[in-house]
Amino acid sequence: MKVLLIEDDRALAEALGEALGDAGLLVETAGTGGDGDYLLRTERYDAVVLDLGLPDGDGTRWLAQWREDAIDLPVLVLTARERWSDKAAGFSAGADDYVTKPFETAEVLFRLHALVRRSHGHAHPVLSAGPLSYDTHTGSVTLAGRPVSLTAQETRLLAYLMHAAPRVVSRSELAEHVYDRDHEPDSNVIDVQISRLRRKLGGERIETRRGQGYRLVAVEGEGA
Template sequence: MKCLLVEDDAALADELAKALKEGDWLVEVVGAGQEADFLVRTEVYDALILDVGLPDGDGTRWLGAWRDDGIDLPVLILTARERWADKAAGFTAGADDYVTKPFEAAEVLFRLRAILRRTHGHAHPVIKVGELGLDTHTQHVTLAGRPVSLTAQETRLLSYLMHAAPRVVSRSELAEHVYDRDHEPDSNVIDVQVSRLRRKLGAWRIATLRGQGYRLLAEAPDGV
């Protein structure tokens, strides 16, 4: 999953970005609303972490403009302001959740994962597709209750498919959400990683729909 972090405190941004990367997120960091505005309008993200106190305007002002323009990605606000009126302003602008500074990086991760799950219609922290399970807190994958050993990139790809299931996910969507935009996969990388997942999970679990993309299946098709 890919996240944009908008935070002008460089030390805090570095600390939080490190925690997010350790939590298996792809992270891009900017320090001003104008930079964030350009990116959310031109790039694709699964979530946005937004500081309120930005050097070029209140974060809630930027958020309100994005919501007015139909940009609906999940947003977690960071702020040092503790008054309820300030929190209400954030929610009114379109925030999905709120964390008050100082905070533990782990709390941000928990809240971000919860926002993402809810966005995809999952209430429980363990997402299940048939016998396949994904603990969204630990990123551990199980099949019929047994752990499955996956690489970090395989986990990111499978996680996206599981969050999206049973929807069909195109190759271009996977490229945008699962891979760093500075290291976009060549035409063969996604096929190779899908093939590896099929060997580890069962070939039928990831169906290819010609000209459309991939779909994660909960049950084996008839005849398999």
């Protein structure tokens, strides 16, 4: 999952970004609404974490503009404002959820995972495709009830395929959502990592659609 964090408090942004990164998310940061706006319009993200008190305009103003321009990815608002009227203004602008400062990093993580799941049509925190399961809270993967050891990058790749299933996901979409924009891989790198996932999960679980991309398939049995 690739997240854009828009927060002008550098210490808070670094601490939160590091904590979310340790939990397996890819986090890119912006210190102003303008910088965040540019990234949001030029890159692909799965969710935005937005502070309201930005130096170049209230976060609700930026959010309202994004919604007006049909930018519809989930937005989690961070705010030190506790009044209901302030929260109501954020929801009216298009916020999907709120966290009030000070907050626990775990709460931000859980809320982000829930927003992204729901944006893909999943209500339960554990995503499944046949006997293959991915726990969005813990980042753990099991096959027929047994844990599967994956690298961080393999886990991010599989998680995106599971969120998108049964839709076919192109290589370019995987590159945009699973890899850092400064280290986006070529198609061969993605092919290699897909091959590694197939060896660990069973080759039939990830289907290649020539000229289109990859699709996760719900196959019964334990796989290879």
